[in-house]
Amino acid sequence: MEIELFLCRSDNYGILIRDPATGIVAAIDAGDLAATEAALARRGWTLDMILVTHRHFDHIEAVAPLVARYGVKVVAPKGARAELPGADRFVGEGDRVEIGRLVAEVWDAPGHCADHVAYYLRSENAIFVGDVLFVMGCGRILDSTAEALHASIRRIAALPDATRIYCGHEYTIANARFCAHVEPENPAIAARLAAVEALRAAGVFTVPTSVGEEKATNVFVRARDLAEFAARREAKNTF
16 A cells, blocks of 8 residues: 655645556545645646545545545544535445455544544544544544543554554644653653654644554553543543
């Protein structure tokens, strides 16, 4: 699998994935038309599909113009029918999406919002999680519950440590500072905070992360139970 990762809007990540065997290219979400087209041009790729993780505007604004321009096929969560009525396929837990010869398993991943899904490419050791989990952080709880978000994150964290996690935003410095505030005696968090500050100062992306890194340094993944997770999520809202 080839991946083109790029920043768009203010802090969104755009993601393109390509199956080298067939040349099929899919975007994970589409929040910015110009940035997506620029990324395609850099690679010399043609877009074939969009896999939507959830219905929020900053993840779907460019879907309609990309369909109009390129005739791409749209795969969207079942819960996003109202926002994406023209999608070619609506998916949920247990479905599989083919990107050429690549296969993405669809996971229901509520918590940030009720319609959220993740796309797990088992053969590529990678999962695309949208706004459920971030580097050293997690999404805000909107039209869902702390219990749902906690369960979604625990499921992701149960994957092999080397699994690469691709998320939807570059929030890492703020997240890392919160983690250091919650666990000030954790040397892994302190070291990672310094590392991500250096990366961002140099203009380097912090995505992808890995399951192993998040288990060591993400206080939401490290929460001992639902009550601790919910308290940390609430505290982050005002940090």
